[in-house]
Amino acid sequence: MMDIPGEIAPEQIVRLEHDAVVVLDQRLLPAERAELRCRSAAEVADAIRTLAVRGAPAIGVAAAYGLALAASTGDDVDAAYATLAASRPTAVNLRWALDEMRPDPTAARARRIHADEVERCRRMGAHAAPLVPERARVLTHCNAGGLATGGYGSAVGAIRAAWEQGRVERVWVDETRPLLQGARLTAFELETLGIPHAVIVDGAAASLMARGEVDVVITGADRIAANGDTANKIGTYGLAVLARHHGIPLVVVAPTSTLDPAAATGAEIPIEERDPAEVSERFPAWNPAFDVTPADLIAAIVTEEGVHTHPFAESLPAPVRAR
Numbered sequence: 001m002m003d004i005p006g007e008i009a010p011e012q013i014v015r016l017e018h019d020a021v022v023v024l025d026q027r028l029l030p031a032e033r034a035e036l037r038c039r040s041a042a043e044v045a046d047a048i049r050t051l052a053v054r055g056a057p058a059i060g061v062a063a064a065y066g067l068a069l070a071a072s073t074g075d076d077v078d079a080a081y082a083t084l085a086a087s088r089p090t091a092v093n094l095r096w097a098l099d100e101m102r103p104d105p106t107a108a109r110a111r112r113i114h115a116d117e118v119e120r121c122r123r124m125g126a127h128a129a130p131l132v133p134e135r136a137r138v139l140t141h142c143n144a145g146g147l148a149t150g151g152y153g154s155a156v157g158a159i160r161a162a163w164e165q166g167r168v169e170r171v172w173v174d175e176t177r178p179l180l181q182g183a184r185l186t187a188f189e190l191e192t193l194g195i196p197h198a199v200i201v202d203g204a205a206a207s208l209m210a211r212g213e214v215d216v217v218i219t220g221a222d223r224i225a226a227n228g229d230t231a232n233k234i235g236t237y238g239l240a241v242l243a244r245h246h247g248i249p250l251v252v253v254a255p256t257s258t259l260d261p262a263a264a265t266g267a268e269i270p271i272e273e274r275d276p277a278e279v280s281e282r283f284p285a286w287n288p289a290f291d292v293t294p295a296d297l298i299a300a301i302v303t304e305e306g307v308h309t310h311p312f313a314e315s316l317p318a319p320v321r322a323r
């Protein structure tokens with residue numbers, strides 16, 4: 001794999017030290033690179049809740065480190081588990097990672113979970129790249145890069161792998177209101193990777209598609225139900241409807257730690273509602289952080305196990321077990 005100058009290493013995104021879980025504070029990127037030291041599971045939960053660390057796999061990894069920290073400092077592990085599990089409701093990776101850690105809440109197991117998530121991203125990138133047409137103009141939403149997965153990235157990992165195969169002409173980056181994960185984080189990562197890109201306001205995606213400027217839409221996910229219904233950042237469903245209208249494939253890239261076989265359909269996926277002040281300091285607002293895209297609007301779901309197509313209830317693999 002090519003080393004990319006300036007790429008943020010997995011241990012810079014989130015790591016466990018002897019007395020703290022250290023996260024790169026993504027709220028300050030790209031203007032400032034500052035670390036946040038979380039000295040308890042409660043402080044890790046706060047970092048997840050405030051999106052200092054965010055992205056489904058990355059919050060799972062941070063929670064795994066938080067449980068290992070609690071165990072190493074003699075704190076009540078069950079209480080730490082509950083505190084971390086309650087930090088954000090939608091990304092199933094959070095509960096998956098905590099469940100993987102619970103029988104053996106050690107630093108070594110948490111680090112294994114982190115390393116495995118990054119390796120899954122590399123495998124997903126390799127599976128997804130051939131789905132990207134030659135000279136593709138790719139549209140992506142929110143941030144599903146290394147910052148969101150603890151390294152390499154899921155949707156951005158797929159874009160990176162396709163770029164390295166010469167398949168990408170440019171990337172349209174939805175700014176992704178209200179917290180601008182696209183404009184702040186995805187654009188930053190693509191700049192670091194040297195991949196041509198342009199930030200657009202979320203409302204511009206429709207016109208780009210109508211002008212024939214988009215060949216494929218690639219996103220990450222926060223929870224995928226057994227039938228393939230997919231929860232992702234708010235606005236993804238609208239993109240899916242637009243893509244279907246314009247005959248453009250939507251490809252979801254997510255590790256098996258994002259699969260939730262206990263949710264039969266998207267109706268069972270809890271959707272986080274965040275502080276309306278993130279949308280408007282002055283006026284009333286409604287601020288759901290995610291929406292659900294029905295499986296029939298998704299062309300393919302790519303996990304580290306491969307490319308899965310309809311019917312997803314039969315093609316999706318079981319969630320992975322930590323090694």
Ligand SMILES: CSC[C@H]1O[C@H](OP(=O)(O)O)[C@H](O)[C@@H]1O
Pocket residue numbers: 054055056057141142143144145148149154155181219220221222232233234289
């Ligand atoms: C690869 S998971 C990224 C996923 O998480 C983001 O949400 P948030 O920034 O609120 O954690 C968004 O839904 C991304 O697609």
